[in-house]
Amino acid sequence: MSTAEKAAQAPSGAEGGAAGAPRRGLAARAVGRAGGGAAQALLVLIALFWLVPTLGLLVASLRSNEDNNADGWWNVFAKPAQLTTESYSALLDKGDFVDSFWNTVLITVPATLLVVAIASLAAYAFAWMEFPGRDWLFLGVVALLVVPVQVALIPVAKLYGHIEFGGFHMFGSVTGVVLFHVAFGLPFAVFLLRNFFAAIPRDLLEAARMDGGSEWTIFRRVIFPLGGPAIASLGIFQFLWVWNDLLVALVFADTGSQPMTKWLQSQMRQFTGNIDILAPGAFLSLVVPLVVFFAFQRYFVQGVLAGSVK
Helix, strand or coil, rough: CCCHHHHHHHCCCCCCCCCCCCCHHHHHHHHHCCCCHHHHHHHHHHHHHHHCCCCCCHHHHCCHHHHHCCCCCCHHHHCCCCCCCHHHHHCCCHHHHHHHHHHHHHHHHHHHHHHHHHHHHHHHHHHHHHCCHHHHHHHHHHHHCCCCCCHHHHHHHHHHHHCCEEEEEEEECCCHHHHHHHHHHHHHHHHHHHHHHHHHHHHHHHHHHHHHHHHHHHHHHHHHHHHHHHHHHHHHHHHHHHCCHHHHHHHHCCCCCCHHHHHHHCCCCCCCCCCHHHHHHHHHHHHHHHHHHHHHHHHHHHHHHCCCCC
């Protein structure tokens, strides 16, 4: 039999089962078209829709209290003369708000740096150092992930009440708020970084040890640079969590150490809206996390995608 006759008798792609590409379903075709121009335009519209509350907050902060009480913020497009910065000027003239802003910085920055530093070292130890009880200790750290913050509020408050020396009281201080955030931020941070560090090739560490590198040298010159994306992602998460926290501040911060979230909460009126204070204060509280996120967005994306492609 000739080659042509054999080819004529062979089953076609539709009849041969394995031969030919399988028929794509409706869902597969929809996913395949998700990268088209229409899908991208839809995603842009969704993103703009999610930005509407932020735009409304910004416009409300640039209007007087009388204008905000009279009509909605969208009327500013027909009356652009309503825009003014008087609310920001009045807010920045309030010494207690400025103090709360710096208290937020004094709480967030140390809490973020301490969590990143301690968790990085602990994660390296759990991933690449051998010591008795390592696995059980790591399981204990993982178990702390399920402990809610609310469980520790009263016990820690009682503990802080007994810590005082030289006129310094732990309860109601910035230090107390920072330590609480560090304690509850470490379990997740250690768990996240340990899993990332464990995926680093062992050959790199063995080569560094053969060259005479100490554990500190290996961490500083091998682990830390390679783990930069994950560390940056952790830093962004921790910064946002602490900056936007209200519960811990309500319990452990007093008037002299209160962050912006607690200060804004104290400005709420019972029967009328304090928009001339709340709107600019809330927007200023929003700006800093946005700047931090966009400044480290590249590292955040790298950390999220780390390990997805080998």
